[in-house]
Amino acid sequence: MLFLAASSFLQMRLLDILDILLVAILLYQLYLLIRGTGALNIFLGILSIYLIWWLVRIFEMELLTAILGQFISVGVLALIIVFQPEIRKFLLVLGTRSFLNRNPRGIFRRLWQFDESNKLNVSAIVNVCQRFAESKTGALIVLTRENDLGFFVETGELIDAQLSEQLLENIFFKNSPLHDGAVIITNNRIRAARCVLPVTESREFPSNLGLRHRAAAGITSQSDAISVIVSEQTGRISWSRGGELKRNVKPVQLREFLAKEFGLISKEERQKNARDHTAE
Numbered sequence: 001m002l003f004l005a006a007s008s009f010l011q012m013r014l015l016d017i018l019d020i021l022l023v024a025i026l027l028y029q030l031y032l033l034i035r036g037t038g039a040l041n042i043f044l045g046i047l048s049i050y051l052i053w054w055l056v057r058i059f060e061m062e063l064l065t066a067i068l069g070q071f072i073s074v075g076v077l078a079l080i081i082v083f084q085p086e087i088r089k090f091l092l093v094l095g096t097r098s099f100l101n102r103n104p105r106g107i108f109r110r111l112w113q114f115d116e117s118n119k120l121n122v123s124a125i126v127n128v129c130q131r132f133a134e135s136k137t138g139a140l141i142v143l144t145r146e147n148d149l150g151f152f153v154e155t156g157e158l159i160d161a162q163l164s165e166q167l168l169e170n171i172f173f174k175n176s177p178l179h180d181g182a183v184i185i186t187n188n189r190i191r192a193a194r195c196v197l198p199v200t201e202s203r204e205f206p207s208n209l210g211l212r213h214r215a216a217a218g219i220t221s222q223s224d225a226i227s228v229i230v231s232e233q234t235g236r237i238s239w240s241r242g243g244e245l246k247r248n249v250k251p252v253q254l255r256e257f258l259a260k261e262f263g264l265i266s267k268e269e270r271q272k273n274a275r276d277h278t279a280e
Contacts, residue, residue, distance in 0.1 A: 125258065
């Protein structure tokens with residue numbers, strides 16, 4: 001009797017499998033939108049509050065249960081307000097042809113495949129920033145990590161080309177129509193140029209810095225990306241991570257920082273670092 005009950009309980013239809021697969025795909029797409037952003041931490045915080053509320057109910061702590069219960073009762077409305085940008089981006093993704101026509105195998109292939117050609121070309125970025133500093137050419141380069149910044153890529157001109165020094169120089173050439181705004185680089189490819197980024201709202205941000213530096217700090221405060229800035233007025237190089245700005249860095253310092261943030265560097269780059277240290 002127990003065996004029959006267990007076997008009937010474990011029976012699964014083809015529609016059940018399809019249902020689980022669709023939910024998994026939707027959750028994965030949602031994760032791609034919020035990974036590397038503050039939204040993921042907010043979601044974990046809300047989940048923690050729910051778990052605490054569940055525990056205080058078990059231990060019959062009436063005061064805490066009443067307080068947290070009020071928060072839980074408006075939880076859906078709070079989620080909509082807090083995650084309004086992420087919900088909007090998620091709905092945009094669902095409505096785009098790129099999502100509807102995407103090969104399903106590509107979603108799962110990215111979970112385990114790694115291409116050496118996707119490793120960031122640190123030398124190209126450092127060399128071009130050094131030349132920009134010498135010529136006082138303004139530049140803003142955003143390097144993505146977990147969060148691909150797809151929403152901000154759509155605000156610029158799509159390029160989708162392999163990262164190279166020559167292409168970066170052409171983009172940020174002063175008479176180029178693409179030199180305003182930011183360049184977004186993902187997996188060693190220039191995805192878009194002239195992208196519009198949010199500026200930082202921190203009151204502690206130095207008032208003498210312009211919109212290029214404010215945008216660099218703004219995008220890194222909202223994601224796990226790293227920004228590299230070259231000032232058009234002074235020619236000085238800076239980088240931003242987590243909303244914080246590191247100013248007046250030397251090319252060798254930028255090289256070491258990017259190599260550390262994006263993993264191992266090649267033997268050629270290690271020899272380049274050693275020569276730079278010797279020269280200084």
